[in-house]
Amino acid sequence: MSYAVVVEGLLKRFGKTTALGGVDLTVSEGTVLGLLGPNGAGKTTIVRVLSTLLLPDGGRAEVAGLDVVTEAAQVRSMIGLTGQYAAVDEYLTGRENLEMVGRLYRLSAREARRRAEQLLERFELTDAANRPAKTYSGGMRRRLDIGASLIARPRVLFLDEPTTGLDPRSRLGMWEFIADLVGEGTTILLTTQYLEEADRLADRMVVIDHGRVIARGTADELKAQVGGERLEMTLADAGQLGAVAEALRPLTHGEPRLDAQTRRLSVPVSGGVDALAEALRRLDGHSAGVLDIGLRRPDLDDVFLTLTGHAAEGDEPSDEQDESATTVSAGANR
Amino acid sequence: MTTLAETVSDSVTITRRNLIKVKRVPDLIVFATLSPIMFVLLFRYVFGGAIDVPGDVSYAEFLLPGIFAQTVVFGSTITGASIAEDLQKGLIDRFRSLPMSRSAVLIGRTVADLGLNAISIVVMALTGLVVGWRINTSVGEAVGGFVLLLAFAYAVSWLMAVVGLLVRTPEVVNNASFMVIFPLTFVSNAFVPLESFPSVLRTFAEWNPVSTVVQGARELFGNVPAGAPLAEAWSLQHPVFYSLLWAVVILIVFVPLSVRLYVRTSTR
Known part of the structure; x- marks a missing residue:
């Protein structure tokens, strides 16, 4: 060609x-x-x-x-x-x-x-x-x-x-x-x-x-280079981040990312909606106070974090993540 | 690479585009005509009594060629502001990515602005006739007077094109060009006789091409007072030739320079 x-x-x-x-x-x-x-x-x-x-x-x-x-x-x-x-x-x-x-x-x-x-x-x-x-x-x-x-x-x-x-x-x-x-x-x-x-x-x-x-x-x-999907959640209490990451460890195949400032936790998973369901089950008995949880396919930020170790500067954050996120309700409909 | 016929055809396309804007944005034409009318009336009736004109000519006759020259030179600043605007909006990028002639955007721009200036001059001439301005020569000479004014303004348009390509912000182009155009038009014989200037300013005014354009227009319209003292400076003795020489020199320098800047320009 x-x-x-x-x-x-x-x-x-x-x-x-x-x-x-x-x-x-x-x-x-x-x-x-x-x-x-x-x-x-x-x-x-x-x-x-x-x-x-x-x-x-x-x-x-x-x-x-x-x-x-x-x-x-x-x-x-x-x-x-x-x-x-x-x-x-x-x-x-x-x-x-x-x-x-x-x-x-x-x-x-x-x-x-x-x-x-x-x-x-x-x-x-x-x-x-x-x-x-x-x-x-x-x-x-x-x-x-x-x-x-x-x-x-x-x-x-x-x-x-x-x-x-x-x-x-x-x-x-x-x-x-x-x-x-x-x-x-x-x-x-x-x-x-x-x-x-x-x-x-x-x-x-x-x-x-x-x-x-x-x-x-x-x-x-x-x-594949970036590492597939991630489970992302926001907690009510930043102090719980470590405990929740620990509870989800059996589901993940990589290091979780914690951000105390935004009380967000992100862990790499595979298995799509099943992983999301499993995570919900595991967190059920946990008093972590999950405000928001979703399954997110990799986006440019992940590519950059993985490839360069720094986030894509100047990228508009919130809107784009919302669009590419599979929310709990959308996941449940499948 | 591009043939002359292609350059002409592209320039016509761009001129048409620019004139459509004049049609769609009536403010442009309103300001291009209202401000000269205002100037005619202000100078004629506010300063007219205070300014003494040598010889046996009315201030209206003395004034109008000056107003003509000032207005068309001001009118030419539109060229710079419009090019800066096109640069800002990314239109110049679009044109530069097209297989069109590399000079057509500038030719189309300056020709459209020449058209706008021609409209202004017609409006001013009509206003002038109402307030007492008269053409005292033949039709041929009168046409020559208008051609002289427009030819000089056309050359100034190319100078302004360079300013627009360098400065790139329409507002700044306007301010920058007024800084130059105001002294040029006021330190001239446009509104007051040269005899009233102190010596250094007077020399500047005598060799200022705006003065000679005004002088040339006065001669061609027959607005030079019969009893007026003869000009001492060579420039004012041969105003038409001297003014056209300026126009030609400006074009020789600024046409290639602006085309070169256009080809190289880049918004980032």
Whole structure:
């Protein structure tokens, strides 16, 4: 299989900080690569180099077989880019935005109109097509932005944190749109802070931190490295943390993590909901005062804790954990 | 790499985009026209009595070319603020990732701002005619006067494009450009005769291109008082040539510089 994106030893410095310290990665034609990492890890820098917005200081990068430095102009006609902040002109209507970008991709006026119409329909923007983008919700803007990057049917699509800042409902919708694109054979490089997102959309993943690749593989391979699911709970009394960890020891296959500050306890388990049920049974007679207990699949924080020994800084904590947690009630329904 | 035809086509696309904004945000056009009307009325009726114009010309005739010049030069600062805004909103990134001409965003911007300036000048001219300003020359010369004003403003737009690409915050671009534009327009013959300046300021004012644009426009509209003393400075004796020379030099320096900055620019 041929590669749509090849990156070798990519280096980029901003003043004294090293944004990329020699990154290697490849994306096979027609697949999705999830580029994971916390804020400031270098994800966006990689996308900016690959989309010819930024010159690298060293190394080499090819998109669709073209060098991003020496053949930048040709690269631009092969790619679509959706940045972190929806780059739509808010004074133009949805349709005008798409037609403008289509024209700038050198489509004929007629073809740009036709494609704009198709994309408005596809991204469910037909009703809002003649309204200035200023009036759009965050999710609509993001859809319009992705529509714009698709107008000339790019061979390689870069999606830089396509769902950051979207509410959960828009995020789900966005995932469906991206999954459809994948089904049509578009090669996609997707950056995200959320393992769950990469899990849903990406064939392979590359995890970076401080400008270096720290892990790569499929979702399953990464999860195996991270160590599977964890049982997490919050206790009423921090003094009970040790006792509860001890009570659960037979269930776990690793070291529990205790945090007295938040009165939280997290232990690696296997066996899914059964482990949760067993834990509840064991804690039944215990006077620990469990306020909250749940089974959580590994997320990016776990990847980072496991791989680097430090948490993903700048990651938004509470929301994301809630979403990926299987709560007791949800577990009981299965 | 990009052909001339492609550059023109891309520039037209971008100009159209910028003009749609003018249509959708009426405030832009309101301020671009109201403030010059306000200036015309303020200077004509508040300062008009206090400012003595040499020769046999009304202050309205003396004033209007000055107001024209000041307004179009101010109008050009929009270029910088708009580019900074596009940078901030990530639109420049989008454009830079497209296979479009590398100069089209800047050409489309400056051309759209030229259009806005042309609208301002029409409104001001009409207001001027109401308060007593007159064109005393041929149609050809009068058209030449407007072209001179707009050509100089167009060059200033490219200078402002560089400011916008360097400064990147629309509010700061506005403040920074006012720091430069205010002295340039006030230390000139736009509102008061040069004879009233102390000697150092007077020399600056004589060679200030805003003065020569104003002087050139006054000549082309026939607003130079018949009995006015002849200018001593060479710049004011050949105002049209000297002003156009400035415009050409500004363009030669700032067009390539701004395109270069645009190509290299990056939001992080």
